[in-house]
Amino acid sequence: MEIYQHFRKEEFPFIQQVEDWKSRVGTMYEAKLSGFLDPREREIATAVVGRDETVHVAFFGGIPGAERQRALLYPFYEEAEEHRFQVELFDVDYARKFAEIHHRDLLGALTSLGMKRELFGDITVTQDVLQFFCAKELADFIQLNLTKAGNTSLKTSSKPLSEAVGVEEEWQEDTAFVSSLRLDVVIAAIYRLPRSKVKPYIERERVKLNWKTTDHPATFVEEGDVISVRGKGRSTLIAVEERSRKGRQRIVFGRIKD
Structure with missing residues (x-):
């Protein structure tokens, strides 16, 4: 396929995976929701689906412009409503007077629970806010098990997506x-x-x-x-x-x- 010429060899397995998703949606007329994809993976997914008349693709990661977003491949007669992406927002609180948690600390805490990276999206860290997005199907598991980052105790609470804090990057x-x-x-x-x-x-x-x-x-x-x-x-x-x-x-x- 001509699409393979535009990507690196190590990306071929993911291209094949997206092709499988597309084929299944086009055959079974059942939508496919992916995990959180990075921008490169979304570029590949967009290229594979292309301007197909039967299968469409849309992306959402909790807020507009999120770096990591879930892909929804769906039949042409459906709509990609926000709720179909099944994205959950968590706010994390801890004793800020006695500890400081960075992006890598929360990332490590999440992966230590056995969660694959594709199951959670952007992590936002500011002076006052620590938030992250995850797949809604894991929300209960995270609520029960994400209690520490290193030696620092955490308290997580689910929030509506409207309360997500976005951070603009300056290049x-x-x-x-x-x-x-x-x-x-x-x-x-x-x-x-x-x-x-x-x-x-x-x-x-x-x-x-x-x-x-x-x-x-x-x-x-x-x-x-x-x-x-x-x-x-x-x-x-x-x-x-x-x-x-x-x-x-x-x-x-x-x-x-x-």
Whole structure:
């Protein structure tokens, strides 16, 4: 299929999964609700479904612009109402005078319960608010079992989606010159790191490419790819431009700190 030409080989299994969903919806005329997908997975789902006259796809993650959203593949004669996405919002309270909980702390607490990442969506952390979205089918389980993050006691309460707090990210655009588009070379340029220090980050699985952990320094980065380096924030390769007289490639990138 022509669609495979536009994505990396490691993404082929997910493409096949979406193709299976689409085929089943088109054959059985029963909607399929996915777990929470990252933006890259949503891009794939949109490409697979395309402008199909029988099967449509829509996304929702609790608030407009959520990074992680559930996909609903449904027959053309149905509507993708918000309630069909089965998204639950939880507010988390704890003794803020004595502890501070970060995104990674709550993420660790959720995964330690045996929950797969696709079962919960965005986690919002501000000075006054700690919230997260999850699949509604797990709401009771979370209410009963999410009682601690490390040594800090937690109190969770379900809230209507209208009370969700959104946080806008500000990206700063910049440029750099690189000798190649290898992942380790691009990271060194974007994060202003010696290349010798980048390789250990990748090998120790502290780097994500398009929301997936990678340990391959030689992977080539493409326009639109999103890179995340633990402790140093996220970036995206916006454009690859002309080469300099010395043969180095000029790149345009955006960067935001977590």
